[in-house]
Amino acid sequence: MSETFDTLRGYIHYRGQPIYDGSLRPFFVLLGVITQPSVNDCLRILEDVKLRGDLDSCRRFLNKTYSLMDAILKQQSGGGIDWGKPVFLSEKGHFLTPSELYYCDVEEHKKLFGNGAEIIWLPFHWDNVKKMLHDGGFRRLSEKISITKRFDSLNEIEGDIARQFIRRLLYAKSYLSKKKFDLFNTLQKEGVFKRPESRRQAQAAGYRVRYLF
Numbered sequence: 001m002s003e004t005f006d007t008l009r010g011y012i013h014y015r016g017q018p019i020y021d022g023s024l025r026p027f028f029v030l031l032g033v034i035t036q037p038s039v040n041d042c043l044r045i046l047e048d049v050k051l052r053g054d055l056d057s058c059r060r061f062l063n064k065t066y067s068l069m070d071a072i073l074k075q076q077s078g079g080g081i082d083w084g085k086p087v088f089l090s091e092k093g094h095f096l097t098p099s100e101l102y103y104c105d106v107e108e109h110k111k112l113f114g115n116g117a118e119i120i121w122l123p124f125h126w127d128n129v130k131k132m133l134h135d136g137g138f139r140r141l142s143e144k145i146s147i148t149k150r151f152d153s154l155n156e157i158e159g160d161i162a163r164q165f166i167r168r169l170l171y172a173k174s175y176l177s178k179k180k181f182d183l184f185n186t187l188q189k190e191g192v193f194k195r196p197e198s199r200r201q202a203q204a205a206g207y208r209v210r211y212l213f
Helices: 002-009 020-029 039-051 055-075 107-116 126-136 162-180 181-189
Strands: 146-153 154-157 203-204 205-212
Touching: 039 055, 039 162, 107 181, 146 203, 162 181, 162 203
Parallel strands: none
Antiparallel strands: 146 205, 154 203
16 A cells, blocks of 8 residues: 555555564554555545645545545445545645535536535546545536527438438547547437438528536
8 A cells, every 4th residue: 555655654564565573463463553544534535635634645635545445345334434524635725525515527618617626635536546536426417407409490401411411420539549538428318319311301500509507
């Protein structure tokens, strides 16, 4: 664990090298030295990092600490964890509890409403710590946003124009799955890419989207 917590804790092994003779291990366990950290241990680490008051130092610890918490939760029951500590760093630099934070599951929403919401700062894609976000009670940003769509007059299209549209849709599917996975995932769930050749197609004179946060 020294690779994760560095000098924030003491160890009987440090970066793979024993500090004490291996025969003393049962003695240290008897004294209460833990062999594997719990999620609550990780939360206490986050609290210590927070008290340092150095946001850059905090961000350096979050990558491995969040990943470790997610791995522990996948292996153990999530009961008895004190998620009420305000130790999770937001993108605005505030330390908050999970119930006060959102995670950005759709990048476009953050561009539109990031200034109006407290979003957890993550050094990687949210899917990497999905178990931690779920068990901790963090909220999806998309759940806070309602979307209404309105089309102006519609005219059905067919023939070459329809075939061109299907080709473009398939190209968009391939592109988005590689470059804009969040958007691709949303469209996939809505069935946008499902059997386009069997659907009626229409062209709208105008299209309006309204977001409500």
